Amino acid sequence: MDKSKHLHGWLFSVVLFNIFLVGWLFFVENSDEQLRLWAIYTALISFFYFVLSFSAGSLFSFFPNSVTTFIRQGRRYIGLSFALGHTFHLVAIVSFYIVMQERPSIIQVIGGGLGYLAIYVMAVTSNDWAVKKLGFKRWKKIHWFGANYIAIVFIYSYFYTLLAGQLKLTSVLLGCIIVLCFVLRLVHFFRSKNS
Numbered sequence: 001m002d003k004s005k006h007l008h009g010w011l012f013s014v015v016l017f018n019i020f021l022v023g024w025l026f027f028v029e030n031s032d033e034q035l036r037l038w039a040i041y042t043a044l045i046s047f048f049y050f051v052l053s054f055s056a057g058s059l060f061s062f063f064p065n066s067v068t069t070f071i072r073q074g075r076r077y078i079g080l081s082f083a084l085g086h087t088f089h090l091v092a093i094v095s096f097y098i099v100m101q102e103r104p105s106i107i108q109v110i111g112g113g114l115g116y117l118a119i120y121v122m123a124v125t126s127n128d129w130a131v132k133k134l135g136f137k138r139w140k141k142i143h144w145f146g147a148n149y150i151a152i153v154f155i156y157s158y159f160y161t162l163l164a165g166q167l168k169l170t171s172v173l174l175g176c177i178i179v180l181c182f183v184l185r186l187v188h189f190f191r192s193k194n195s
């Protein structure tokens with residue numbers, strides 16, 4: 001498939017999910033928690049794109065088949081789709097804080113803010129020109145650090161309720177998916193080092 005079609009396909013899917021989400025939340029669901037739910041579900045949509053791009057290399061090495069090849073080939077575009085998906089999260093949280101007149105915690109501002117910095121640095125350097133300009137080693141370091149940092153923010157966000165003494169099973173399960181990605185990546189790293 002031609003590269004731009006591949007990219008447009010992934011980006012289009014993010015936009016489509018977010019249109020469905022807004023339609024469902026604001027026209028069907030009648031809750032005074034709509035804006036909080038908007039923040040939670042925009043994070044969930046982008047989570048799936050993140051997991052795919054974060055585990056693309058290790059998934060392919062453990063299960064080489066047409067699906068994992070497709071994911072690995074589209075990794076850059078899936079990453080860019082994650083950045084777009086998380087921009088919807090940004091719109092949702094800004095609306096949430098303005099309308100609900102709540103204030104974010106310092107951990108959310110600094111921890112999440114640095115996450116956004118990582119997301120946009122990675123997004124603007126996700127092209128051949130930037131890889132050439134930065135040099136592959138430096139580019140790889142930036143993307144390795146950014147992706148791992150974002151993974152940690154996801155783990156924190158999903159395990160947060162647990163730290164606060166409540167058990168939200170779906171959140172814990174989602175957090176465990178990221179932990180599993182870390183394990184896969186680590187095993188993949190040591191396996192490829194030894195071979």
Ligand code: HEM
Nearest residue numbers: 039040043093104108109112113115116153154157158171
């Ligand atoms: C890389 C950056 C970020 C990531 C990966 C992230 C991830 C998440 C995730 C996974 C959830 C869903 C939690 C759940 O289901 O219980 C969430 C919800 C939320 N996030 Fe973010 N977030 C980021 C940045 C931020 C920032 C910068 C803020 C605010 C300054 C923020 C504010 C919120 C709010 C208000 C919710 C709604 C749920 C709640 O009230 O706890 N996020 N985020």
